[in-house]
Amino acid sequence: MNRQRAPIAVMVFLLGFSSATRAADVRLAIAANFTDTARKLITAFADESGLKASPSFGSTGKLYAQIQNGAPFDVFLAADSHRPALLEKSGQGVAGTRFTYATGKLVLWSPQRNTFDRPEDWLASTGFTRLAIANPKTAPYGLAAQQVLAGLNLWEPLQQKLVRGDSIAQTFQFVATANVQAGFVALSQVQAWESSGGSLWLIPQNLYSPIDQQAILLSHGDGNDAARQWLLFLQSKTARSIIERYGYETQR
Structure with missing residues (x-):
């Protein structure tokens, strides 16, 4: 049958x-x-x-x-x-x-206002517990984020705080839903986000290879x-x- x-x-x-x-x-x-x-x-x-x-x-x-x-x-x-x-x-x-x-343009973003007034100092501080990036092995924006942190001598010190998304879309969701305090995402994602406000650092182009x-x-x-x-x-x-x-x- x-x-x-x-x-x-x-x-x-x-x-x-x-x-x-x-x-x-x-x-x-x-x-x-x-x-x-x-x-x-x-x-x-x-x-x-x-x-x-x-x-x-x-x-x-x-x-x-x-x-x-x-x-x-x-x-x-x-x-x-x-x-x-x-x-x-x-x-x-x-x-x-x-x-x-x-x-593309890479940004450090948090939906909360006044999260970081001086982003480089904030990244080097102990004032946060989790930071989102996309997987550098599969996502070019994640690779760009790695380059930024490496250039600031923070890639190794921040390993325990990094939360990796499978894609930049998942990484953005980590940040937008407040599962992490901030994350490296695409400027386009922030501009398309329905809510307004937050903290944003448009990362200087000299800190990562052109996307x-x-x-x-x-x-x-x-x-x-x-x-x-x-x-x-x-x-x-x-x-x-x-x-x-x-x-x-x-x-x-």
Whole structure:
């Protein structure tokens, strides 16, 4: 009985998966820091083109691993330039399609006012117990936070106080829900946050390497015209205006 029913269940699952796949004209793998911006862009893309983009959000490192393992994404919007370059080199990314769509900004942030008036002194003090960063191994914003702390000679002294998020999105949630007193997050996340106020330090660029976020057409999407239209839209005046509104810099 079970042996007869199993194939039917599998067929139903596959049909459902196929329908879900057809419902999206282009499938996007998007770095978590870009979540709010991407949702706005996807709406604008649909209004202009009539095409539907389906996003999957996560840390750049984890999305990269999924792509390497055959995940059927058409376009990768990373939070760094390193992994798209690796995909281009391996042939999993289409040569000549890689470009920087945004440059991110790192901030130290707390939703509470007057948490730190002098952020460098606060980081070196004993006035807090937990500080959030994204995992430097998988999240470029986490790597940038590590570079900042290392440059301030605080990376090793603060190890016991660091709370690591799997992605910059989870890191932001740690801070926004007051599970930690402050954290290193993306400026775009703070600007998209519904509440106002808090304490914010826009970290000087000389303390971390530029966060050049690059997009690339993946080999799975090479024959997908909607994927190429998305990449063209991402470089349009409309898209750049949205991206800059959310706290990023763009190339013009």
